[in-house]
Amino acid sequence: MKDKNLGIVETKYFNFAEPPHELELESGEKLGPITVAYEAYGKLNKKRTNAVLITHAFSGDAHAAGYHKGDDKPGWWDSMIGPGKAFNTDKYYVLCANVLGGCSGTTGPSSVNPKTGKPYGLDFPLISINDMVKAQSKLIEHLEIEKLLTVAGGSMGGMQALSWLIKHPDKIKSAIIVASAIKHSPQQIAFDEVGRVSIISDPAWNGGDYYGGKTPANGLALARMVGHITYMSDRSMMEKFGRRIRDVGERHKFNTGFEIENYLHYRGSNFVKRFDANSYLYITKAIDCYDASEGKNLSELLYGTKAKVMVLAFKSDWLYPKYQSKEIVKACKVAGIDTTFCEIESTYGHDAFLLEIDEETQLIKHFLEKVVQAG
């Protein structure tokens, strides 16, 4: 089943919001023109009823599955998307778009501001999770898809799925919300703030104006190192690295070469090659400020919603703990929504949503079949 994959895939681009028809953001500011980078796998059926939107997590991109020409690594959720997989591309037309504010093809702070001819930097307006979803909904409209079979995502992707459920309930038949939350807890905001301060305090950040020069790679790498700690669990680190020592690079008093140290350095230095520091700031801010309940009781916003909901959490995930998923479940229950919830046994921590493929496949595959049957 898993030996099949999508082969070579390509990123496409959708342009919209040309002035004077800019996209109005939640902040009231306007942004345009906007490019959305997206990928599509499988075939849209004649009635245009088999489309699935995958929403990516904080550092993800539109390249969810298959291979880009010349790459030896597939997209970030390739194990879940493809022929015969959970999001079966023999049946479904699977879409994934880079979020607004991102740095992988969609308009973000590193894009050129048409007014100045230079990258936006901090002139880029603050964006929100709902804005990301608004941009996605424009893409869906452009593709002439009236109703999505599902919107599915983990972590920040789960927040987007939740936003679809609240803001566009009539445009989706279901939502799959994995390892996510209604809103960030102080602990989650705290980790994000450490990442942001790490970037901002790098002299190379230069008030966000560093394009074309030295980038704040040190700050961004450090931010990513903290991030990766929060994605793992005590147990998964123990299993993966233990206290093993590997001799690498230049020796100094404090370089003991613990494998976990090397891993974090590797992750940090790899990340700066593909991610923009300002995007890090804008996107983490969007996540921290998101509150699906808008200060009310979430169930009130969900009344009358016909979409079915699946919520998944992972046992060792301490970054997005089970109680946060259960808050979503509770709101759905009170609102009378047809809901399925499972807390999957896992030792991987928050990373589990990218790794516990067999369990997720079992649940999502059958859930989608039910959504299709319900018509």
Next chain:
Amino acid sequence: MFRYIREIEFQTICNYVKEGASVLDLGCGDCELLYRLIKNKNVRAQGIEIDEKEIYKCVKKGVSVLHEDIEYGLSEYKDNSFDYIVLQQSLSEVVKQPDKVIAEALRVGRKVIISFSNFVHYRARLQIFLKGKTPITPSLPYSWYDTPNLHFLSISDFIEYCKRRKIKIEKATYLGTKKRAYLFPNFFALVGIFLISKN
């Protein structure tokens, strides 16, 4: 024998439920009952189950299920959220505080269906009195050391309980070894199935 009784139990519960109703099954296991109710009675079904392994089976059957504890899961619902709440063998097996759960079930559901194995079936009595051993019967086929049962109750116990709590028993079905136990159910019934509601 155990399977046969379970089958009759399934059928009886299905007969209790009205076409097109909404049903919440507490401790739904693999969702077999809800699956049948969807197929035969076109119900809006929701299960609650604590065992992760069972969740996969429920989802495979296309039944909506919540991986959570019964007591906790029930308390989150508003009053009269469902037409029926089902406790098929759950009362004796998984519920820690039956009194509290029954009261909650009667709040969340308009009607409640409860089935349990009768602990004082004549075979059980014989085993206690003659052998001096904890009984093992077709509806209670477990040894003391590996039984899922937390509470042991009889048909009479339950009827008395309903009287004390002013709960209305709308229907009751008693299953014996081969057929329904019409006579002296507390003596001959292996399983009791009750449809109850607020008085």
